[in-house]
Amino acid sequence: MKYLIFLFIVIFGIKGISETSFSLFEYPKKWKNQNNEIKHFSDFSGDFYLLSMVYTSCPHSCPLTIAKVQEIKSFLSKSGFSNIKIVLASFDDEVDTPNHLKQFIKKRKLDEKQWMFLSPSSQKDARELAVVLGISYKKLGAGDFSHSNVISLVGPNGRILAQTKSLTEDIGVFKVAMEKTKK
Template identity: 30%
Template structure:
């Protein structure tokens, strides 16, 4: 009787230990919060020319060769955009001198009808986003919509003039294709910087 009970106890302990081991293994393989594999095979840096915050023409294709971190904002946004830009600013700070030298951040306007280069420059300055290597882009609405379509995104203008849009950001590899995508409000700057370091090789 004692021997039967001991065998049963040993079996239960073994099952519990195996379950705990599997749980730890699963935790070790989980994605970081808000950090996901890319689900888009499009070339996201096509030969489309936009205008930066300094009034210069920038072809997205010219950004190939280095990783690019892209998000979408607009200057009159009073809700999520300042939070998105604050998250990017935290990432920029952690990247340090690598920003500009080894990676660029690109913020594309969702309101090109109103976001002139001067407005983007003012937004960048007021949100601590004036670092070298961080580009704000606007351009003809049709071109902005073309770029959004490549990212499988769209913008919707509401009756009050605000724009409903995604809060995703994207890490683009040197070849112009997505490596990672993020819920930009949830992801930690450390997780993004780790992805960037891997993309830099």
């Protein structure tokens, strides 16, 4: 039944998923992380995390998205919320293999205890997650993608607590969402 609800969301592209009771834990697909371990979103149960989609060969907006995620993490830490992890899922099922993601993490000097990169099993899996997160993207030639830059804060129950839909939006929405979880 949960998978049917998920498919409904994917097929009809319901916007504002954060306004529903849908949990990413109901998303049944398997992804592989940079250590070649199989991951489900339910593996993040109990954690707060920032979630976005990127591809590591992106020359333009993905490095900016990663920098924005770092800025949000730092902002939340300074606001007293240091228990936030980071999960970045790739659009690119061909290039962003677990080994490639591992090399990218080393090159960018990211802390693997805080950062997890996920490689999709297929382009279909990447597309489904993008729809759930409200991310638009299109595969272009030469390994490039045109895409939106949505960053989501996901709560310990797998529900989206806050989102920014551009890299210029006010990141204060993430602090407000975290403060609401304390009440």
